[in-house]
Amino acid sequence: MSAAADLDRAVSVAPGVHWIGAFDPDLRNFDIILRTANGTSYNAYAVRGSHGVAIIDTVKLNFSETFFRRLESVADYDEITTIVLNHLEPDHSGALPELLRRAPGASLLVSPQARLMLQGLFDPSALEGRVVFVGSGDSADLGDRQLEFFNTPYLHWPDTQCTWLAAAGVLFSADFLGCHFCDTRLFNDAVGDFRFSFDYYYRHIMRPFRAYVRTALDLIESLPLQIIAPGHGPILRQDPRDYVCRYRALSAPGLHGAGPKTLLVFYISAYGATRRMAEAVAAGAESAASGGEVRVSLYDLEGGHAQPFVDLIEEADALVFGSPTINGDAVKPVWDLLSSLTMVDVKGKIGAAFGSYGWSGEAVPMIEDRLRRLKLRVPLSGVKARLTPTVDDFTACHDLGHQVALHLLGRASPRAIDMASLD
Amino acid sequence: MPRANVTFQDIGVTVTVPAGTRLIEVSEKVGAGITYGCREGECCTCLTRIVSGHEHLAAPSVLESQVLKDNLAPRRHRLACQAQILGGNIVVQPA
Numbered sequence: 001m002s003a004a005a006d007l008d009r010a011v012s013v014a015p016g017v018h019w020i021g022a023f024d025p026d027l028r029n030f031d032i033i034l035r036t037a038n039g040t041s042y043n044a045y046a047v048r049g050s051h052g053v054a055i056i057d058t059v060k061l062n063f064s065e066t067f068f069r070r071l072e073s074v075a076d077y078d079e080i081t082t083i084v085l086n087h088l089e090p091d092h093s094g095a096l097p098e099l100l101r102r103a104p105g106a107s108l109l110v111s112p113q114a115r116l117m118l119q120g121l122f123d124p125s126a127l128e129g130r131v132v133f134v135g136s137g138d139s140a141d142l143g144d145r146q147l148e149f150f151n152t153p154y155l156h157w158p159d160t161q162c163t164w165l166a167a168a169g170v171l172f173s174a175d176f177l178g179c180h181f182c183d184t185r186l187f188n189d190a191v192g193d194f195r196f197s198f199d200y201y202y203r204h205i206m207r208p209f210r211a212y213v214r215t216a217l218d219l220i221e222s223l224p225l226q227i228i229a230p231g232h233g234p235i236l237r238q239d240p241r242d243y244v245c246r247y248r249a250l251s252a253p254g255l256h257g258a259g260p261k262t263l264l265v266f267y268i269s270a271y272g273a274t275r276r277m278a279e280a281v282a283a284g285a286e287s288a289a290s291g292g293e294v295r296v297s298l299y300d301l302e303g304g305h306a307q308p309f310v311d312l313i314e315e316a317d318a319l320v321f322g323s324p325t326i327n328g329d330a331v332k333p334v335w336d337l338l339s340s341l342t343m344v345d346v347k348g349k350i351g352a353a354f355g356s357y358g359w360s361g362e363a364v365p366m367i368e369d370r371l372r373r374l375k376l377r378v379p380l381s382g383v384k385a386r387l388t389p390t391v392d393d394f395t396a397c398h399d400l401g402h403q404v405a406l407h408l409l410g411r412a413s414p415r416a417i418d419m420a421s422l423d
Numbered sequence: 424m425p426r427a428n429v430t431f432q433d434i435g436v437t438v439t440v441p442a443g444t445r446l447i448e449v450s451e452k453v454g455a456g457i458t459y460g461c462r463e464g465e466c467c468t469c470l471t472r473i474v475s476g477h478e479h480l481a482a483p484s485v486l487e488s489q490v491l492k493d494n495l496a497p498r499r500h501r502l503a504c505q506a507q508i509l510g511g512n513i514v515v516q517p518a
Contacts, residue, residue: 112493113493113494115489115493116466135495153494158466348433375458377454377455378454379453379454407434414436415435415437416438417438418438419440419441422449422453
């Protein structure tokens with residue numbers, strides 16, 4: 001496998017546009033949460049205009065030397081007027097302090113959301129008087145060509161943005177539309193099969209932000225894209241729109257997206273008590289939605305793996321978890337599922353908990369705390385039953401399900417309470 | 424002590440609170456959908472739409488104003504971890 005990029009020289013991407021990034025073929029784990037079977041690349045670019053050179057993104061700190069050698073093969077430091085960081089994560093900003101030092105005439109263009117990240121990542125004295133905040137509608141003038149900016153937050157940090165070079169039809173998209181796939185042949189029509197990596201990257205990095213993905217797609221889909229130049233992985237010059245379409249498909253709601261509200265009851269049960277409570281919760285939910293406006297489902301966690309449940313949860317509107325308390329805690333299958341939910345967007349869904357216990361009953365409040373930390377709404381107190389649930393306990397479970405369903409339907413009775421009663 | 428009423432529209436709950444309470448102190452207790460990150464007015468996770476009664480909240484600090492600006496927050500939006508209730512009736516909704 002050989003390519004011009006094997007050498008420490010810049011690679012032409014389009015007229016006046018060069019790739020000046022670095023390859024990291026030995027990386028096997030990225031950000032703790034991703035595996036990388038053949039490493040990754042840190043893509044950075046140089047854009048030459050009649051009145052200056054812009055550098056778009058940098059590389060991870062320990063790849064700086066390669067980055068600077070590639071940069072020096074296409075530009076002098078005193079030509080650099082503009083440095084754009086589309087994303088400040090250290091794998092893209094590691095060489096920034098040194099670049100600012102070597103190119104003292106350059107301004108640093110970042111999104112407004114990057115302000116606090118700049119403060120947290122870099123010595124403020126190195127940035128003084130150098131930073132310009134840009135958003136959608138702003139541009140940077142390179143003379144005969146301009147860079148335009150699209151504010152595209154949460155792809156996958158608050159600061160992320162895309163930069164558009166209309167003169168060459170190149171979209172510099174940062175992590176958006178990227179992937180961890182290291183191949184020195186660099187371009188999507190020359191590298192090996194990276195479809196798996198592209199989808200895998202979406203699922204592990206972008207999926208929790210899929211609403212933001214859709215908003216960003218709305219912004220860029222109408223552009224006459226010739227090339228998508230992401231921050232990682234192959235440069236997409238052949239059929240770039242196919243990758244945009246793929247993101248559209250990956251980020252689209254699943255089947256029945258516009259159908260009835262979905263309420264999922266997950267439980268696990270040692271002796272059947274929590275299971276019967278779960279059935280009462282589900283029956284209560286059904287009773288609130290006899291017109292079929294809420295689709296109620298019951299799942300035994302013992303009978304499934306976490307991943308398909310995560311897929312279900314991504315599309316659901318309300319989640320109710322039932323766990324017995326064992327040794328002062330909810331049980332492991334419940335935590336396995338709850339710890340997997342950072343992979344999807346659960347913010348704003350309704351959550352609730354219930355379960356039987358022997359003598360202390362910590363599981364229910366612990367699950368409720370976790371649901372709140374996952375940014376769910378937890379408007380109802382959970383139901384705990386000591387050992388064998390009583391008729392009153394089942395009634396409370398039925399009511400819990402009923403009320404959760406009413407909340408989903410926007411039919412919950414308004415409540416007025418005094419704050420003093422909440423302590 | 425002066426009191427105020429805060430309605431969390433997403434869960435249909437109105438809470439009577441003492442003046443001086445911050446939205447964060449009450450929204451978490453009732454399980455409203457306003458979510459929190461840093462809780463220190465920096466991350467903007469708790470951005471909240473003030474549906475009505477905006478004038479019954481203490482004016483945003485310089486820091487809160489800057490964070491709202493950085494995050495392109497629309498008008499009548501506040502950080503729930505910072506916004507202090509002064510009185511009257513306020514209706515809020517997660518942004």
